[in-house]
Amino acid sequence: MLLGLNALAVFVLFMSWMNGGGGGAAYDRGWQDCYNEVVGTSGDGGPVDEQAGIYAGGRTVTNIYPYDTSGKPLTGLQLFDQDGKPIDVAARPDCTSTVADPLPPTVADEDGIISEMCLDERTGEPVQPRIFYPWSNGAAQFYNVFPLPSRAQPDTALDPNAFANGGTDAPKIQEPPLATVPKVSLPGIAASSPSASPSVSPTDSPSASPSAPETP
DSSP states (O other), rough: HHHEEEHHHHHHHHHHHIIIIIHHHHHHHHHHHHHHHTTTBBBTTTGGGGGGEEEEHHHHHHOOBBBTTTTBBBBSOOOOOOOOOBBOOOOOOOOOSSSSOOBBOOOOOOSSSSOOSSSSSTTBBBOOEEEOOOOOOOSEEEEEEOOOOOOESSEEEOOOOTTTTTTTOOOOOOOOOOSSOOOOOBBOOOOOOOTTHHHHOOSSSOOOOOOOOOOO
């Protein structure tokens, strides 16, 4: 009997703490992350080792910007793993909106509903997501060719005619995060030289990319 009363008292104290603000969204996310780590699943319920895409530092990689040995950015590189399988990124909407590269505000649909899938972290206002488009060989689409072009648009569906007219709203390859990176080399190994590597397409942001510092 005494044990049951103690358990009830603990439960009442816990509920009082939750209702008093001790819980909340941050608590729920932390609890869920801990649970996922223990049981070996991700937020969507699937096993962590079976999730699509690439992860770095616990974050989903949405795009890759390759550079050559001279430190210059490259465009149109196909990546495969040790088994010859394509290294695909998870084609997820990007909600990152910055002062230098802001996402446009969300527009209401025909029913007057405004999607809040993406919120500007600075203002809290709903913004349009950035959608990544795959490369193509005419018959198939590929998410293992980098960098991926993208554009901000009201919905997440891929527009089959997005590149048809080559207009200003067509998906573009964003400016690389670094204009140049340090040169690299290995004794006895000759670096390949991509033939006529295409230049980066015009970007939405006019600001120049920073360069990675040279290592001593």
